[in-house]
Amino acid sequence: MTVQIDHALEEIRRFRPSPEFAAQAVADERLYEAAAADRLGFWADQARELLQWEKPFTRTLDWSNPPFAKWFDDGELNVAVNCLDRHVAAGNGDRVALHWEGEPGDSRDITYAELTDEVKRAANVLEGLGVGEGDRVAIYLPMIPEAVVSMLAVARIGAVHSVVFGGFSADSLASRIDDAEASLVITADGGYRKGKVFPLKPVVDEALGKTEKGTVQNVLVVRRGENEIAWDDARDQWWHETVSAAQAEHTARGFGAEHPLFILYTSGTTGKPKGILHTSGGYLTQAAFTHKNVFDLHPETDVYWCTADVGWVTGHSYVVYGPLANGATQVLYEGTPDTPHPGRWWEIVEKYKVSILYTAPTAIRSFMKLGRRIPQEFNLRSLRLLGSVGEPINPEAWIWYRHVIGGGSIPVVDTWWQTETGAIMISALPGVTDLKPGSAQVPIPGISIDILSDDGTPVEGEGGGLLVVTEPWPSMLRGIWGDPERFKETYWEKFGDKYFAGDGARRDEDGDIWLLGRVDDVMNVSGHRLSTAEIESSLVAHPWTAEAAVVGASDETTGQAVVAFVILKASQAEQVTDVAEAADELRRHVAAQIGAIARPRQVFIVNELPKTRSGKIMRRLLRDLAEGREVGDTTTLADTSIMQVISAQVR
Ligand code: PRX
Numbered sequence: 001m002t003v004q005i006d007h008a009l010e011e012i013r014r015f016r017p018s019p020e021f022a023a024q025a026v027a028d029e030r031l032y033e034a035a036a037a038d039r040l041g042f043w044a045d046q047a048r049e050l051l052q053w054e055k056p057f058t059r060t061l062d063w064s065n066p067p068f069a070k071w072f073d074d075g076e077l078n079v080a081v082n083c084l085d086r087h088v089a090a091g092n093g094d095r096v097a098l099h100w101e102g103e104p105g106d107s108r109d110i111t112y113a114e115l116t117d118e119v120k121r122a123a124n125v126l127e128g129l130g131v132g133e134g135d136r137v138a139i140y141l142p143m144i145p146e147a148v149v150s151m152l153a154v155a156r157i158g159a160v161h162s163v164v165f166g167g168f169s170a171d172s173l174a175s176r177i178d179d180a181e182a183s184l185v186i187t188a189d190g191g192y193r194k195g196k197v198f199p200l201k202p203v204v205d206e207a208l209g210k211t212e213k214g215t216v217q218n219v220l221v222v223r224r225g226e227n228e229i230a231w232d233d234a235r236d237q238w239w240h241e242t243v244s245a246a247q248a249e250h251t252a253r254g255f256g257a258e259h260p261l262f263i264l265y266t267s268g269t270t271g272k273p274k275g276i277l278h279t280s281g282g283y284l285t286q287a288a289f290t291h292k293n294v295f296d297l298h299p300e301t302d303v304y305w306c307t308a309d310v311g312w313v314t315g316h317s318y319v320v321y322g323p324l325a326n327g328a329t330q331v332l333y334e335g336t337p338d339t340p341h342p343g344r345w346w347e348i349v350e351k352y353k354v355s356i357l358y359t360a361p362t363a364i365r366s367f368m369k370l371g372r373r374i375p376q377e378f379n380l381r382s383l384r385l386l387g388s389v390g391e392p393i394n395p396e397a398w399i400w401y402r403h404v405i406g407g408g409s410i411p412v413v414d415t416w417w418q419t420e421t422g423a424i425m426i427s428a429l430p431g432v433t434d435l436k437p438g439s440a441q442v443p444i445p446g447i448s449i450d451i452l453s454d455d456g457t458p459v460e461g462e463g464g465g466l467l468v469v470t471e472p473w474p475s476m477l478r479g480i481w482g483d484p485e486r487f488k489e490t491y492w493e494k495f496g497d498k499y500f501a502g503d504g505a506r507r508d509e510d511g512d513i514w515l516l517g518r519v520d521d522v523m524n525v526s527g528h529r530l531s532t533a534e535i536e537s538s539l540v541a542h543p544w545t546a547e548a549a550v551v552g553a554s555d556e557t558t559g560q561a562v563v564a565f566v567i568l569k570a571s572q573a574e575q576v577t578d579v580a581e582a583a584d585e586l587r588r589h590v591a592a593q594i595g596a597i598a599r600p601r602q603v604f605i606v607n608e609l610p611k612t613r614s615g616k617i618m619r620r621l622l623r624d625l626a627e628g629r630e631v632g633d634t635t636t637l638a639d640t641s642i643m644q645v646i647s648a649q650v651r
Pocket of ligand 1: 266313314388389390391392393414415416417418419420440501502503515516517518524527528529
């Protein structure tokens with residue numbers, strides 16, 4: 001028995017690539033060697049090899065004004081042409097780009113030629129609506145082909161998209177529209193989720209009523225949910241009327257490699273989301289490079305499926321730009337994993353013979369909970385590579401994923417990156433690197449990562465500290481929209497010219513990197529980033545709330561969960577008689593203000609919050625309570641007995 005367990009542990013520690021996989025792998029050891037010998041030359045080669053340039057670049061990196069990097073900046077390219085037209089020109093117009101599967105079971109296969117036509121038509125419509133180079137377009141759509149078409153049409157004309165996840169509220173949408181000063185919103189009447197139509201256009205109408213700057217001129221509406229919606233003739237247009245009637249001829253021109261491609265809002269440590277800005281040439285180079293090498297893409301034969309929504313960065317880089325730049329065939333699925341039955345994902349893998357699957361640990365853990373019987377009802381033998389992203393994947397989930405979904409012998413790659421990094425930064429290369437469950441492992445070729453202690457000294461060998469990127473990389477964020485100071489402060493102030501990622505990390509005896517979660521007040525719930533400060537200010541905006549503190553407590557399925565501690569206003573004491581009801585009302589309030597993903601798992605109504613003498617809330621102690629642990633060191637509290645009072649109220 002002992003021998004067996006030892007053997008199992010040894011197996012868990014490390015998996016060597018199988019010779020069969022290695023023999024056909026896209027990546028090889030030489031990528032590491034080339035990047036180590038000449039990092040900038042390596043990226044320049046990748047940019048030339050992977051992309052089509054309208055005007056070749058002669059400068060690889062301009063880092064003369066850190067932290068504002070410029071990559072390939074005298075070159076010109078059109079991002080949409082790279083994702084579409086050139087595949088058609090190369091004779092691959094009949095290849096399926098998207099196997100789209102709607103939640104109710106309707107489906108569409110769209111070839112590269114068809115997608116190119118549709119994007120050209122949409123580009124003509126956008127131009128007809130007065131959208132031009134550099135203008136911002138907000139996209140608020142479900143996972144339907146028009147989401148991909150919209151993003152590419154915006155890119156094609158040199159405008160800038162800001163995709164807002166369909167689960168965000170009218171308030172969140174309004175503040176994003178205002179911050180980017182968008183002139184157009186592309187939305188749908190509604191989309192399908194959990195067997196029902198959820199409204200989108202009504203949320204846009206509400207958001208536009210709330211915007212302060214009034215920059216939006218038009219709303220383009222895709223018909224999907226067929227739900228009842230209000231209509232403003234002066235402002236609203238149907239996609240199916242305008243786009244289908246538009247010309248399918250559209251000549252794209254090249255834009256500078258540093259031309260903005262998109263803004264994507266993500267939560268930071270303050271209440272205000274940050275508009276992360278990405279540009280064109282460097283971003284597309286790294287998205288395409290990682291998509292090809294980390295997922296071992298063979299575009300002629302693979303069917304790739306990334307389950308992320310286009311509202312998140314994973315959907316940008318690994319549903320839209322990376323796969324399409326590489327001419328991949330992929331699945332796009334509108335709905336939830338368990339509708340209409342808990343085997344829906346596996347049914348889709350079987351139907352389209354998916355060979356590469358990229359998803360989040362939260363999804364894997366929720367499938368683990370349901371048991372292996374469900375996936376085992378389907379034929380998953382087409383799968384040959386599995387990926388994970390968004391949060392640390394615990395070794396148990398990694399092993400389950402490999403065995404139950406992957407049949408026991410295929411590679412699982414755990415990929416670490418962020419909205420800010422634009423593309424994968426740390427991951428094994430399948431067929432080349434050994435695999436180690438639980439560790440994201442090694443920087444990809446051309447990326448320089450280090451672990452520093454708090455004072456900035458590098459941690460040598462084994463040890464833990466703060467994760468930094470030590471050299472600029474092609475797909476790095478170019479700034480925070482409209483706020484260069486915040487960009488410098490957030491990422492560059494702590495360690496000078498090294499990018500501070502906000503994550504803790506440990507290097508093990510083999511040199512592999514283990515991610516340890518955020519070291520700031522950013523939570524990670526189901527692989528989605530949420531800010532404690534944003535949820536706290538939402539809670540405080542409720543008329544009943546006097547004070548609120550929010551923590552991310554570890555959660556078996558979602559990684560972390562939002563737990564709030566709220567002190568009610570004394571003046572409300574009479575109105576609020578039922579504490580459970582008050583907690584529910586506050587949970588609903590946060591969901592309505594920010595979006596359902598931010599809804600706290602629990603709200604505890606308390607009389608006190610633990611504070612230091614200077615008035616700072618000690619969230620560490622609240623986290624102890626939320627996770628059911630013994631409360632840690634309380635000596636720095638202004639009133640050391642307070643935790644007993646709070647504990648009694650929480651239990
Ligand atoms: O804490 C890290 C975690 O997710 C954060 C980035 O979140 P976001 O910008 O929303 O992008 C998510 C998808 C790329 C990181 O700071 N994270 C992401 N991937 C991993 C991870 N933590 C551990 N392991 C990962 N593979």
